Amino acid sequence: EFPRRSFPVASLGAVSEVTAAGVIGTGTHNTGIQHGILPTQVRPQTAIPGILGKGKNSQDFLWNGGKFPEFRLREVAFPSTLTQVLDELEQHLSNSRYFRFLWFPHTENVRIIYQDPTSQAGIPKIHGIPGCWFWDYAVGYHLLEFLLWISSFFPSLVVWINRVFFRLLFSSRQESVGRSHRVLNYECRFSQHVQDWAIPIGKTREALLELKAALDREPGVGAHFPVEIRFCRRDRIPLSPCFQRDSCYINVIMYRPYGREVPRRRYWQLYEGIMRQHGGRPHWAKAHGCRREELQEMFPEFPKFCALREQLDPSGIFLNPYLEKIFF
Ligand SMILES: Cc1cc2nc3c(=O)[nH]c(=O)nc-3n(C[C@H](O)[C@H](O)[C@H](O)COP(=O)(O)OP(=O)(O)OC[C@H]3O[C@@H](n4cnc5c(N)ncnc54)[C@H](O)[C@@H]3O)c2cc1C
Incomplete structure (x- = not known):
């Protein structure tokens, strides 16, 4: 809705087919240590029955949109390793306005993604080899779903899938430029279960290395890729996972290929244990076992x-x- 009304926002989650109320109510976030979760873009408003404000567009009074004229983003994505990205975390955080990375569990492989404002003309996203539909959808969606379905009978295949898909789709450097909402949004593929806790940013290294060690000890867990790591600025919203602390969100995923449930109990147990140990707070729109x-x-x-x-x-x-x- 925001892009259609030419009403850009400073940050968006992975999808735009959401309502402002849903995003505010669940504390939706994206990434970039200069940016808070999306509700931090909302201005306080006193509601007077029947009247939202005096302006032409009532949303002007609710969302900080006025501060963000339409902008374009340049995305640069390149491969790295978990050890390297953690060693250079401070540098990455200051190198890019919207920095995040994807880790391929059961491996050392990482995909770093930088997104930054630019005045450059648009460059469509093209995979290293021409024909992006083939790589992004035939391979990156349909073949992946089929292989994950097979792996639900043979969980040890997941380690191989994570390695091969990294090599096929995520191991080369890619660049693209587009309107901000198109670049900030991305393909979330098929049906899935996710957890996405926020931990204090200073705990990022320890928590990820512990998760890696736990999965290395138990390859049978079959953790799907990617584990997505994003960063957000602290805020003062009482139930925000980033309340009073700069945070790192670690999003873990287990797909449901063709709707088939893949066992995730052990993965969730390991992940939640590590998140709790490092002062984690769950995301309100995603799975968690807290009371x-x-x-x-x-x-x-x-x-x-x-x-x-x-x-x-x-x-x-x-x-x-x-x-x-x-x-x-
Ligand atoms: C594919 C996918 C990708 C996602 N990516 C991200 C991401 O990158 N980052 C992230 O943080 N989250 C992400 N999410 C979670 C998503 O942002 C939240 O689920 C968000 O709430 C979705 O908005 P919605 O409009 O669908 O809300 P709904 O799911 O419809 O509602 C969410 C909550 O808000 C309440 N609500 C809705 N409308 C109102 C209203 N008018 N008044 C009062 N309460 C209301 C509902 O009762 C519900 O409790 C993703 C979800 C999906 C499915």
């Missing part, structure tokens, strides 16, 4: 939020089974 007692340890303002929620909704009209698990 109220734990959440109030993780989010210092949680009790205050619960008290306010109880005051505003004393009979629990806005509760659902998920929220009951969290608030009681």
